[in-house]
Amino acid sequence: MKAVPLPTGAPVESTGRRQEHAFAWALVWVLGIGCAFIAPALLLFLLGKGASFLLADERATLTSLRWSPTEASYGLVPLVVGTLSVALGGLLLALPLGIGTAIALHFYLRGRLREWFEATLGVLGGIPSVVFGLFGTFWLVPRIGASLLSGVCVLAAMLIPTLALLALAAFRQLPTGLVADGLRLGLSREQVILRLVLRSARPALFGAAVLALSRGLGEALAVEMVCGNVPGLPTRLTAPIRTLTTTLVQEFEYAQPLHNRALHLVALAIVLLAALTSAAALRLRERKAA
Amino acid sequence: MIHFKKLTVRGCGQMILRELELTLPDRGTAVLLGPSGCGKTTLLRSAIREDEDDPDLEVSGTIELNGVDLRAKFVSPLAVRQKIGLIPQRPVAFPGTTWDNVTFALKHTTRLSKQEIELRARAALEEVGLEEEVWKREADCLSGGQLKRVAIARAIALEPEVLLMDEPSNGLDPLAVVRLERLIVRLSEHRLVVLVTHDLHLTRRVANVVHFLWPFPDGCRVVESGAPEKILEVPARPETKLFVQAAWEGAAALYESDDELEDCEAEECMPRRMRLVHESNPRELLPEE
Amino acid sequence: MKFAVFSSAAFVFVLFALMLLDILVRGGAELTPQYFTGAVSDGGRSGGIGPVVVSTLLVVLMATAFALPLAVAGALLCTELLVHRPASRQLVRRSFEILVSAPSVAVGLIGWSLFGQVFGFGFSLFSGAATLAFMLAPLMALAFLNGLEAVPQALRSQSLALGLTRWDTLVYLVLPAARPALVAGVMLAVGRALAETAVLVLTSGVTTRMPEDIFDPGATLAVHVYNLAHNVPGGESRAYAAAFALVVVNIGVQLLLTRWKPRLANQEATS
Numbered sequence: 001m002k003a004v005p006l007p008t009g010a011p012v013e014s015t016g017r018r019q020e021h022a023f024a025w026a027l028v029w030v031l032g033i034g035c036a037f038i039a040p041a042l043l044l045f046l047l048g049k050g051a052s053f054l055l056a057d058e059r060a061t062l063t064s065l066r067w068s069p070t071e072a073s074y075g076l077v078p079l080v081v082g083t084l085s086v087a088l089g090g091l092l093l094a095l096p097l098g099i100g101t102a103i104a105l106h107f108y109l110r111g112r113l114r115e116w117f118e119a120t121l122g123v124l125g126g127i128p129s130v131v132f133g134l135f136g137t138f139w140l141v142p143r144i145g146a147s148l149l150s151g152v153c154v155l156a157a158m159l160i161p162t163l164a165l166l167a168l169a170a171f172r173q174l175p176t177g178l179v180a181d182g183l184r185l186g187l188s189r190e191q192v193i194l195r196l197v198l199r200s201a202r203p204a205l206f207g208a209a210v211l212a213l214s215r216g217l218g219e220a221l222a223v224e225m226v227c228g229n230v231p232g233l234p235t236r237l238t239a240p241i242r243t244l245t246t247t248l249v250q251e252f253e254y255a256q257p258l259h260n261r262a263l264h265l266v267a268l269a270i271v272l273l274a275a276l277t278s279a280a281a282l283r284l285r286e287r288k289a290a
Numbered sequence: 291m292i293h294f295k296k297l298t299v300r301g302c303g304q305m306i307l308r309e310l311e312l313t314l315p316d317r318g319t320a321v322l323l324g325p326s327g328c329g330k331t332t333l334l335r336s337a338i339r340e341d342e343d344d345p346d347l348e349v350s351g352t353i354e355l356n357g358v359d360l361r362a363k364f365v366s367p368l369a370v371r372q373k374i375g376l377i378p379q380r381p382v383a384f385p386g387t388t389w390d391n392v393t394f395a396l397k398h399t400t401r402l403s404k405q406e407i408e409l410r411a412r413a414a415l416e417e418v419g420l421e422e423e424v425w426k427r428e429a430d431c432l433s434g435g436q437l438k439r440v441a442i443a444r445a446i447a448l449e450p451e452v453l454l455m456d457e458p459s460n461g462l463d464p465l466a467v468v469r470l471e472r473l474i475v476r477l478s479e480h481r482l483v484v485l486v487t488h489d490l491h492l493t494r495r496v497a498n499v500v501h502f503l504w505p506f507p508d509g510c511r512v513v514e515s516g517a518p519e520k521i522l523e524v525p526a527r528p529e530t531k532l533f534v535q536a537a538w539e540g541a542a543a544l545y546e547s548d549d550e551l552e553d554c555e556a557e558e559c560m561p562r563r564m565r566l567v568h569e570s571n572p573r574e575l576l577p578e579e
Numbered sequence: 580m581k582f583a584v585f586s587s588a589a590f591v592f593v594l595f596a597l598m599l600l601d602i603l604v605r606g607g608a609e610l611t612p613q614y615f616t617g618a619v620s621d622g623g624r625s626g627g628i629g630p631v632v633v634s635t636l637l638v639v640l641m642a643t644a645f646a647l648p649l650a651v652a653g654a655l656l657c658t659e660l661l662v663h664r665p666a667s668r669q670l671v672r673r674s675f676e677i678l679v680s681a682p683s684v685a686v687g688l689i690g691w692s693l694f695g696q697v698f699g700f701g702f703s704l705f706s707g708a709a710t711l712a713f714m715l716a717p718l719m720a721l722a723f724l725n726g727l728e729a730v731p732q733a734l735r736s737q738s739l740a741l742g743l744t745r746w747d748t749l750v751y752l753v754l755p756a757a758r759p760a761l762v763a764g765v766m767l768a769v770g771r772a773l774a775e776t777a778v779l780v781l782t783s784g785v786t787t788r789m790p791e792d793i794f795d796p797g798a799t800l801a802v803h804v805y806n807l808a809h810n811v812p813g814g815e816s817r818a819y820a821a822a823f824a825l826v827v828v829n830i831g832v833q834l835l836l837t838r839w840k841p842r843l844a845n846q847e848a849t850s
Contacts, residue, residue, distance in 0.1 A: 021744055021745075021746040024746055025660075025746065027652070028652045028655050028656065028659070028660065029652075029656070029660060030652075031648055031649055031651075031652030031653070032652035032653050032654075032655060032656025032657075032660065033656065034649060034652070035649040035650060035652055035653030035656070035675075035716050035717070035720055036653055036656065036670075036671040036674050036675075037674070038649075038674070038678060038713050038716060038717065039674040039675070039677045039678040039681075039717065040674065042678070042681075042686065042689050042713065045689055045692070045693065046685070046689060049692065096587060097587045097590065097591055098591075100583065100584040100586075100587030100588060101584070101587055101588040101591045101592075103584045104584040104585050104587070104588035105588065107584075108581060108584065108585065117588075117592070119837065120592070122833070122837070123830055123833050123834070123837075124595050126770070126774070126829060126830075126833045127774075127826060127829060127830075128773075128774035128775075128776065128801050128825060128826075128829055129774075129776065130776045130801050130804045130805045130808075130822070130825070131598075131602070131804070131822050131825065131826060132598075133805065133808065133809075134602075134804060134808045134818055134819070134822050135598050135601070135602075137808045137809065138808070138815055138818075138819075139601070157594065157598075160591055164591070189580075189581075190580035190581070193580060194580065214680070217682070218681075218682025218683070218684065218685075219682075220682070220683070220684035220777040221776050221777050221780065221805055224809070225805070225808060225809045245682065245684045245777075248684050248685075248687075248688055248781075249684065249777065249780065249781070252688060252691055252781055260692075263688060264688065264692070267684070267685040267688045267689070268685075270682050270684065270685050271681060271682060271685045274680070274681065274682045275677070275681075278680050338740055340736060340739065340740060343736075343739070345663045368742050368744065371739075371740060371741065371742035372742050375740075375741070376740045378733070378736075378737055378740070380733065381737065382731060382733045382734045382737050384734070384738070384752060385752070385755055385756060394738075394741070394743075394751075395738075395741035395742055395743060398743050398747045398751065399741070399742040399743055399747075441737075444741065445741065448741065448742065
């Protein structure tokens with residue numbers, strides 16, 4: 001668009017930078033859309049590769065109970081069961097500890113001390129998962145063996161800080177007068193917490209738990225270091241197991257083409273599980289706000 | 291001369307301005323007066339084509355500056371903004387010092403040399419009356435009145451022919467208002483200054499011409515124009531009378547009770563726009579939303 | 580009740596304290612300056628982690644460099660180009676959020692498939708950085724988005740009223756105003772890159788040789804810890820040393836973040 005000098009006095013020379021800007025904005029468009037399309041593109045890639053497995057005859061084995069690629073059996077069931085057991089187990093172990101810690105911090109501590117502990121919790125939550133795996137390998141496994149139980153313990157340790165922080169956030173969103181009103185009615189502090197607070201915060205806490213679950217479902221390395229490597233259905237807590245994620249880590253490198261495609265389906269399953277649980281968590285947390 | 295011809299503005303599904311016709315002179319101060327919601331600010335924004343960035347606003351009509359339609363497609367908004375400066379009601383400080391603020395647009399929109407930029411910035415800052423020691427201060431640390439003046443300085447540094455000011459005296463103490471008045475008078479010697487304001491005192495002291503707008507169901511219109519003495523002291527239209535009396539005399543000037551209002555069907559009984567709730571509590575004068 | 584919650588909190592903090600102390604004790608002794616620069620020997624059971632440091636730096640820098648322009652453009656897409664299309668904006672934001680919470684192993688497998696096999700780079704620092712960039716770009720984009728949205732709209736409109744172009748307004752006003760958030764976003768990404776293990780095990784490999792160029796494989800610090808702990812028998816003490824280094828770096832980055840943008844750091848932990 002050419003700038004027309006208005007006939008009122010001499011036109012001030014503008015810097016004429018419109019042309020350069022068109023290129024700059026075009027670049028922003030292209031790169032920006034590229035960035036936005038990363039997620040769908042990756043998903044499509046997984047779908048494509050995974051779907052090509054479905055064209056093979058072996059697809060019938062997907063629902064079987066044996067995952068043994070060398071014998072052309074690609075049963076996902078034991079892997080899914082393994083994933084769910086570790087994640088749920090870790091969550092169940094982490095929940096009381098995490099929420100308990102949050103209660104202790106929010107309702108029984110004040111001021112500087114509370115802030116310091118909260119900050120520490122935040123930092124602990126950011127520790128890389130390998131460190132937990134390390135600890136598990138050299139401290140847990142020699143004592144209780146490479147098993148479901150070890151995986152559960154390691155995962156629980158990882159989830160506790162996240163759960164505690166989310167619970168704290170949930171407590172902070174409670175109406176400020178709640179505790180005071182409860183106490184005024186004659187309830188003891190314990191009763192107020194148990195009956196009023198936990199009840200009111202329940203949707204948010206539930207959402208937090210589900211979010212932690214989705215984290216646990218996607219965790220690969222820490223679990224892989226302590227879980228043992230037997231892709232069978234876990235019969236007891238101390239049995240070694242495999243999860244969807246550990247399978248990927250252990251088999252990706254030397255997989256034959258068909259096996260390779262099956263692994264993409266495994267990855268897809270992980271993504272689906274994690275996505276479903278995160279979406280559920282989001283809905284739960286939004287419901288509390290509504 | 292600025293001519294607003296058949297300027298129609300729709301916003302958020304409502305008609306704000308309907309076929310407004312207005313002519314403003316080359317020099318001097320013109321004041322646009324009227325209740326809130328009358329599209330006065332929108333009028334100013336359309337003059338610099340700021341409405342084009344707002345998907346909720348639909349503007350049609352022409353705004354001619356010395357014969358050229360500013361809203362024509364082939365006229366670049368950037369060129370328009372070199373000729374017409376808008377000083378917003380709540381100016382935001384750009385990062386940096388006062389000096390940085392004033393030289394900002396000069397640096398980025400013109401090809402002036404460093405010396406010329408410095409000359410213009412100095413002239414602008416001196417015109418608004420900011421002392422040199424303020425020039426080096428961070429703009430975040432300025433008082434409201436000072437920031438207002440910085441906003442004026444950064445606009446006049448571009449030497450526009452028309453200056454639009456949106457409620458300039460809002461939030462200023464009486465001493466600052468007096469300083470502002472003197473500044474407006476100085477500025478209007480060489481250019482057109484258009485003020486949108488509710489401040490009748492300010493209007494009476496600086497205006498050369500006053501245009502009064504009133505909201506009607508089908509949009510706002512200019513209902514009365516003229517010299518400030520006439521409009522503010524002996525308005526002809528009932529709408530103007532109501533507005534002016536409310537400012538000078540408060541609620542006592544208006545109707546005593548709801549009954550009177552209900553019985554009265556004449557055009558003077560204003561509309562649904564104003565309603566006295568309690569005669570005994572004159573502070574509760576509610577404009578109807 | 581009070582007893583119960585305090586004992587659970589105590590248990591948690593003591594557990595973590597013990598863990599960290601354990602790492603400090605078992606790993607700290609090994610840390611000398613030579614450790615960081617020395618070559619790796621005996622499969623990592625002795626010697627330093629020089630090559631690992633190099634690999635880590637290369638991967639983190641490359642990944643951030645790849646991701647940064649994408650992330651900036653992605654954020655700008657939302658705040659400047661899609662300003663009047665809230666539905667599209669929401670979609671783009673969703674895309675970012677999905678990727679941020681996606682399990683990293685899956686992304687790692689895609690990286691291996693795509694860069695390692697289809698493009699034929701095999702295990703390489705480049706594959707690792709590119710795959711990591713896929714994860715970092717949306718993370719940074721979200722952080723940038725929040726920062727840009729916090730800039731008051733009046734700043735933009737008043738600059739435009741003075742006659743500046745949208746581009747100049749963006750570059751000289753809006754971006755400088757959002758700078759703290761931009762810096763915090765980059766730090767967030769760097770922190771994530773340093774801690775990320777699963778993706779890199781699948782794309783840049785576990786080797787401890789000094790990489791000659793970016794198409795060589797190489798283990799980053801986190802991957803090295805994993806390798807020593809899991810794949811190398813007798814690598815226990817070295818694993819602890821590397822873990823100590825990793826934890827120190829990680830906590831350092833986190834502390835820097837909380838100083839600069841407390842709210843953002845908290846969000847990362849809880850998102």
